[in-house]
Amino acid sequence: MLNVQNIKNDFPIFKHYPELVYLDNAATSHKPQVVIDALVDFYARQNANVHRGVYELSELASQAYDLARQKVADFLVARSNKEIIFTKGTTEALNLIAQAYAQSNLSRGDEVLVADFEHHSNFLPWQAVCQKTGAVLKLLQSNELGLITDEELQSKLTTKTKIVALAHASNVLGTINDLKKIAKTVHQSGAVLVVDGAQAIPHLSVNVQDLDCDFYAFSGHKMLAPMGIGALYVKEEILSEMQPYQLGGGMIESVALQETIWANYPEKFEAGTPNVAGALALATAIDYLKQISLESIRKHEIKLSQYLLATLKSIGKVKLLGEAPAEMRTGLVSFMVEGIHAHDLSDYLAKNNLALRAGFHCAMPLHQSRQCGATLRASYYLYNTQEDLEILLANLAKAVSYYG
Ligand SMILES: Cc1ncc(COP(=O)(O)O)c(C=O)c1O
Structure with missing residues (x-):
């Protein structure tokens, strides 16, 4: 108790x-003192940019950032920490998928399914990418409990369905969907499953391998961590095929006038200076939640x-x-x-x-x-x-x- x-x-x-x-x-959610301390400590004792300098402080900050990524990977039971991209939160993560994956994988007439209970963050990026590519956005109707039943899913999936994007738990109905079953049905039809985990991750033990989802997005601030940090899990075989949608520092191997070689993932998807303090504080929130259980x-x-x-x-x-x-x-x-x-x-x-x-x-x-x-x-x-x-x-x- x-x-x-x-x-x-x-x-x-x-x-x-x-x-x-x-x-x-x-x-x-509110933040425990340990999380606030983690933020302050980074700026007071460790502040340096990551993966850029060779001096001690920068190396220490880089190690702490990498460790935070490992903690998120362990929390989600991902196969590898390479499958974890730090983002500002769920919204940025879902937009990343829509732009870095969906835009190049959708063609005219393809279909994207979302549920009627989606938060606008898991609705608008799909609406926009469908408008750009000529794909069709279709709605799954939840039942009175707020569940997407297998019958409803089967009745809407077609050979044209390429993406199913669903909230693990609705932010209005509260209902937790049976993602494992849904993932199986979605994969049988040849589509990928994107999960908006914003409302589930603060409350449930999530195991992305067991669920077998292809993408899992969440925000730190709903699970005791600061605002402005979150993460996106992407199955490695999908991630290795994806192209970056934001370009800049920290995500390249080499740059020349006519040709650029991207860094490896996940750095390839984290252009610019990342929210290192936020990532460290997110890792602290994970430790805190695990300790309480x-x-x-x-x-x-x-x-x-x-x-x-x-x-x-x-x-x-x-x-x-x-x-x-x-x-x-x-x-x-x-x-x-x-x-x-x-x-x-x-x-x-x-x-x-x-x-x-x-x-x-x-x-x-x-x-x-x-x-x-x-x-x-x-x-x-x-x-x-x-x-x-x-x-x-x-x-x-x-x-x-x-x-x-
Ligand atoms: C189900 C769901 N998805 C996405 C979001 C967006 O999260 P954020 O604003 O942290 O990006 C929320 C926030 O309330 C949410 O409840």
């Missing part, structure tokens, strides 16, 4: 805001979901968006309250120190396909308690009588 009070003490934000009930972890965090979140799902229904007029049971969702519940706009509700809650997100959560196609307006999302993590949810419920009940 998690010792939540001890965990909370590791996060300085709660010392500055002792009354804060933070339920917006799907947007970003993702398994215990998961058990804790399931209990919180069970409590919230059971009690939310006791407040009249509440309607859930996404019916998945606690065991099938990450750490979030989205809902509406009949007759009260989600923004009015979140305003009311904010005045009582509750931080929740209201709106479309960068997932407009989902709200369109479910024909609903803005929703409120409560998302929790390792430092949240049942008491936080009790405060939420008490304030929701008050808000309902205030606006009702």
